[in-house]
Amino acid sequence: MRFLSKTLAIVWKDVIAELRTRELFSSMFVFTLLLIVIFSFSFDLRVDKVAEVAPGVLWVTFVFAGTLELNRSLSAEIEEGRMDGLLLAPMPRSAIYFGKMVGNLVFISATEAVMLPIFSAVFDLNLIRPVLLLTVFLGTLGFSAVGTLLSAMAASTRAREVMLPVLLFPVVLPVVLSAVKLTAGIIDGVPWASLALWLRLLIGFDVIFLTISYMTFDYVVQG
Amino acid sequence: MIHVENLVKSFGHTCALRSIDLEVAEGEFLTVVGPNGAGKTTLLRILATLLNPTSGRVCINGLDLSPGDAEVRRQIGFVSHQPLIYGNLTVEENLRFYARIYDVHPLDQRVDLLLDLVGLDGRRHSLARTLSRGMQQRLSVARGIIHEPRILLFDEPYTGLDQQATRMLHGLLQTVGCKSHTVVMTTHNLEQGLALCDRLVMLSRGSIVYESDKASLTLSALQEAYWQHAEDKSGQGGN
Amino acid sequence: MNRGLRWRDLLNVLSGVMMIAALYLVFLYAPREATMGDVQRIFYFHVASAWVGFFAFFVTLLAGIGYLRTRTRASDIVGLSSAEIGVTFTAMAVISGSIWAKPTWNAWWPWLQEPRLILVTILLLIYLAYFMLRAFLEDEEQKARFAAVYGIVAFAGVPVTFMSIHWWQRLHPIVFEKQGAGLTQPMLGTFMFCLLTFTVLYFSLLLHRSRLASLADEVQELTQRLQTGPGGRK
16 A cells, blocks of 8 residues: 555655646647647538548647656656656656656646537537447546656657657557547447447456566666 | 775776775765866766666665666765756745655654754745855755765765855764764865875875875865875876 | 678678579569550569568667667667668668559559558658658667667557458558569469578668667777877877
């Protein structure tokens, strides 16, 4: 239980720090809004094709906003050497991993929660459905799981803003594809049997990425 | 106490520490001096478990440092020139956070005690980024000792401090150092380093080049030894 | 030293001979495919290249695990060498896949008809990311360590993605008629032989490349010793 309390302490610290400045949340909010506007004009969403592009646009937006969040979140720790403060504590490195991962999940989900109603309005689709919310959560979970690990790596390189998307996107693509397929299926009202495969895949990827990320995090943060 | 045997640390092709042997007795205050690039910070970071040695053995209070060992960190306190505090949290929140991840009990009393000790009680609700450098360093010391570690590691703690802050830190280190802690401090400040220590060691290019007890050492002798060893190396090839 | 010489030479000769045999099999022995014609022959090389691409990254994954546990330079060298070979073969797979796809499906990159192309694309991007990661890190030790971790993490999703495409194809069989699902005996034989040939070629290249990397290391070490030793500049 000490493990859990320390993980939560890290999450809490990040949440409090963010609530003070709201920098991260506001920049993510503005960024996703801009993306929706750009996509809306590029795809001319007032035509019937709306439902077809909606899943893709939704997930591309979440991925870009999520990348922004990941960059800021771990960058801030590593920049002023603050990661040392966490590494010095008598807790397993995986506690740091889970603390940051849950924090990332919370922040990205918070932005998604605000964005979904806006998406619903722009696309004229009901996106606030339990199954769809579950899909968004699972997709975000997989994204955060491997994203937390890779942002720790990217933060130590020379070109960290570019490095993270380069490392992350090919790896997380299967997660995003499954989520898009699932989202599309839900919007189209496809029978459950077809969707089951994608849901199982998504959960499978989440488990794989969580496990491998938590096991290798130690090697990334300590030399 | 600290026991270092045949410690080697290389980063790829560069060798930062070449077979260091070192003993620090319980309650002893050891100052480590040396020019830039000597390996002082690397040595301290290995002792703090922030870096893994390439080879060799490090024992702290009889426990071998192994990569997975979390418990040994409970006995170590590390303060460097980077304060390791969160700018957007208040002074109190910073200490409370660290107290939580160090399993400090009783939490509230200990935080209050430390704020008092470092003289930041009046600023406990200020955001850490609004503090002056000197105050940040004081907060950093509080963070470093919040869990009552028996071993303290200070990596160039005087860096960037003005006269007043230096004096405060010096006083703080004296108080802390007197309480039968084992201390290892690296510094560029020969005077402060000599004043606080029981023993002094000089590193240059990854090896120990000079060692002495405080009793048999004067500041001028130390300065001479320092320039001699620092000059020796720069004489060969202008590095 | 002598034993190493023998392995290298053996693989050189073997891969050369097998490649000639493979060329014969593909162009002269294997029958002309009914629906697609001669362009289908590229399929043998395309799949074999893709196979090496995946296998090579799997070796990088193993080398990565090896590095994290032993921290030896040799593990890092094998991982890097394997990645270099792998990216080359993956690029070949992408190009040959395109050449095959255009006359077959009238599209350069038909993801919907052939979802395995998605996997090959992902693999290529992962390789590029691997090299970019190494390029943007200066500290040798960190470079090896991060590359090892990325090799492990990046490959993690690949087997499941592969299986998922397999399952999806089973659910949607109509789309894949043109694939020529049933390979006749001589075609199958040619196919397997090509896979084997490319695998032998891979190992041969791996041995050469790894050796090249160790020699480069030795040279650098000697250079440093010359410079910093007695009478040296530093």
